Amino acid sequence: MEKENFDDEFDKLWNETPASHSDEIKKASWDEFHSKTFAEKKRKSQPWRYLAAASVFIFVLIGTGIYFNNQPLEENTIASTENVIENTTSKIKYVVLPDSSKVELSPNSKISYGNNFALNRKIQIDGEAYFKVKKDKQHPFQVFCNETTTTVLGTSFIVKESENEQITVELFEGSVQMNVKGQDQKWILKPGEKFTYGNQTASVTEFSRFIDFENEKLTNLNHYIEENYGYKVIIPSEYLNQKITIRINKKEDLKTIVQLISEMYNLNFEINEDLKQITFR
Structure with missing residues (x-):
């Protein structure tokens, strides 16, 4: 609309207001409004207007799950920090995570997780x-390894690349859900099942999660503890030839095994x- 036409229309609207004020007062008010609104002088910019608009824009983007980033938002995103x-040693490294979960980290391996791990339990393993x-x-506890995601609530399992x-x-205890990036299919593992993924092919097979000592010398169990847990076992000489028959979980807590021998x-x-x-x- 042209400025002159706009002035005329606005002038009509102004004069339609209730006649509680004199024409002189209305005329003075109109002139003041007109001079401020259509001043020829360029007004100073008001940064707060752009800030307000930006806030609305950001709110809308967040609400729709869109973020400005060099990488697309993916399920396996770990916090930037x-x-x-x-x-880097030749022995297993024992780690306690911020949520009190435990990790036995094999040699030449590493894990990484965000600072908010207790609330966002995502961990990357190599x-x-x-x-x-x-x-x-x-x-839920999620472990990301290459293109696979292991999701658990409370259990014990090994992830290996x-x-x-x-x-x-x-999987040794509990249950886990396996996902592969870019695939809709999900695999739910039970204890004693092994998930394998390679060359874009996934499979689930069984494995033995127990080790049996059947009428064997107690010293054989001692050697097993030393090799798998890193603890030297000293036992009275009169017990060295004692025989033992026992089945234990390959990832059983060391203290549980020790207590069994004791009893x-x-x-x-x-x-x-x-x-x-x-x-x-």
Whole structure:
């Protein structure tokens, strides 16, 4: 609309207001309004207007799940500020996560997770690790390895990435859901099942999650503890040739195994964490 026409229309509207004021007052008010509204002088910019508009714009974008980023928003996004734990030794590294979940990190492996891990339990792994997850229904535990995602609530399992980028997940306790990036199919594992993914092919097979000692010398179990848990076992000489028959979970807590031996042979024990040594008496 042209400025002159706009003036005429607005002047009509102004004069249609109630006649509670004199024409002189209305005329003075109109002139003041007109001079401020259509002043020839360029008005100063008002940054707050643009800030307000930007706030609305950002709100709309967040509400629709759209973010400005160099990478698309994906399910396996880990917080930009990460905690990285790497095992450069030749022995298993024991890690306690912020949510009290436990990790046995194999040599030449590493894990990374965000600073808000207790509320957003997402963790990236390169290599191999055994997870014993603290149960938390409100915050599912997710492990990302290459293109696979393992989602759990509370369980124990191993995630391993081989040199040829083949991923295997072995479930010892509880249940896990497996997802592959770009695929709609989901795999629900039961204890004793192994998920394998490689060359864009997924499969589920069974594996033995137990180890059996059938009428074997007690020293064989001691050697197993030393090799798999890193603790030296000292036992009275009169028990060295004792026989034992037992089935244990390959990822059983060390203290549980030690307590079983103690009860079966009526022995006391002491665990020295500094020396990594178990002594039966």
